[in-house]
Amino acid sequence: MFFSWLKRRSRDRIKGQPFPDDWKAFVAAHLWQYPALNAQEREKLQHSIAILFAEKNWEGCNGLELNDISKVAVAAQVGLMTLGLGEEYFDKVMSVLIYPAAYRAESQVATGGIVMSTQSDRLGEAWYRGPVILSLPDVFEGSQSPNHARNLVIHEFAHQLDMLNCSVADGIPPMETKEQAEAWIANFRRAYEQQVHDCQTGHRPLVDRYGATNEAEFFAVLSEAFFQTPKPLSTHDPGLYDVLRTYYRQDPLRWTH
Numbered sequence: 277m278f279f280s281w282l283k284r285r286s287r288d289r290i291k292g293q294p295f296p297d298d299w300k301a302f303v304a305a306h307l308w309q310y311p312a313l314n315a316q317e318r319e320k321l322q323h324s325i326a327i328l329f330a331e332k333n334w335e336g337c338n339g340l341e342l343n344d345i346s347k348v349a350v351a352a353q354v355g356l357m358t359l360g361l362g363e364e365y366f367d368k369v370m371s372v373l374i375y376p377a378a379y380r381a382e383s384q385v386a387t388g389g390i391v392m393s394t395q396s397d398r399l400g401e402a403w404y405r406g407p408v409i410l411s412l413p414d415v416f417e418g419s420q421s422p423n424h425a426r427n428l429v430i431h432e433f434a435h436q437l438d439m440l441n442c443s444v445a446d447g448i449p450p451m452e453t454k455e456q457a458e459a460w461i462a463n464f465r466r467a468y469e470q471q472v473h474d475c476q477t478g479h480r481p482l483v484d485r486y487g488a489t490n491e492a493e494f495f496a497v498l499s500e501a502f503f504q505t506p507k508p509l510s511t512h513d514p515g516l517y518d519v520l521r522t523y524y525r526q527d528p529l530r531w532t533h
Contacts, residue, residue: 287365290330295322302345303352308422309503312531317359324355324365333371340376340412349415350374353429357503360525369436371407378411400428402435404443418504422532425484427500434499438492447491449523460519467516468494482512499524507532 303325304310313321328351329344336342350372358364378397401409410428418427438445447464451457467482468491474481475488487497501509502520506528510517521527 287327287363290326291323293326295326298345299325299348302348306349306416307352307356307419309356309528309531312533313359320359321352321355324358325351327365328354331365332369335371335373337373337375337409338379340374342374346374346412346415347372349419350410350429353415353419353427354433357430357433357499357524366433366436368405368440369408369433373407373409374412374415375409376412379409400432402432402439402445404439408432408436418500422504425501425505427504430500430503431496434496435492438495445492445495447495449495451523456519456522460523463513463515463519464491464495467498467513482509482516503528 300322303321310318310321325348329347334342334347354366378399381396381398381401398409399411399414401407403409410432414426414428418424418429435445437449438447441448441450447468448457448460451460468487471481471483471494472488473479475485481488483494483497483501487494498509498516498520502517502524506517509520510529
């Protein structure tokens with residue numbers, strides 16, 4: 277209880293500080309959704325950016341010297357996706373690690389009872405109660421164009437939302453009511469099965485093919501499409517768009533008008 281009080285007090289103090297002019301100019305120029313936000317949403321976004329900037333441990337990797345604007349670029353996209361989610365500042369994400377480009381990472385794969393270590397190139401990762409890892413060029417690329425469906429920041433932080441109710445992402449983030457959960461599961465599973473079918477049969481899928489990997493990746497890719505290209509998503513699957521809108525408590529379609 278005392279810790280929560282201290283955190284609220286700290287955050288209130290951060291919110292009360294002036295938002296730096298260079299941060300404001302950067303967000304206005306590089307977050308394509310920003311002009312469509314109303315005054316209240318812009319203020320909340322600025323508060324989220326300032327809190328994420330202050331509370332997270334930001335680290336540049338592979339020799340990257342991380343500047344404030346790079347941190348703001350990440351925090352702005354995270355703040356955008358949580359505009360409707362109340363006081364969501366990803367308390368379980370302690371660190372954000374940023375690489376100057378794609379990086380090599382090791383993973384373990386079990387095959388025939390043998391665990392083998394392999395390496396692969398990656399753009400980002402999200403760990404349960406651990407860091408979010410991002411490639412800096414992709415951080416900037418995802419936020420600037422309304423016609424660009426990919427957004428690495430939204431993708432990885434969607435995984436973190438997914439893991440708020442379990443240690444392994446499964447495509448079902450926490451829901452407020454039983455009815456909301458039932459609607460989510462019905463629409464999500466139907467759409468995921470169609471995504472897999474389309475990818476397997478050579479048809480054009482609803483979202484990026486990577487979404488057919490598993491349910492967790494489907495949710496992350498859907499979140500990218502929801503915030504980046506909401507119009508085609510809502511047109512092709514209005515039921516799925518509706519449960520995403522209910523979950524995120526905002527409607528990105530209005531940004532496109």
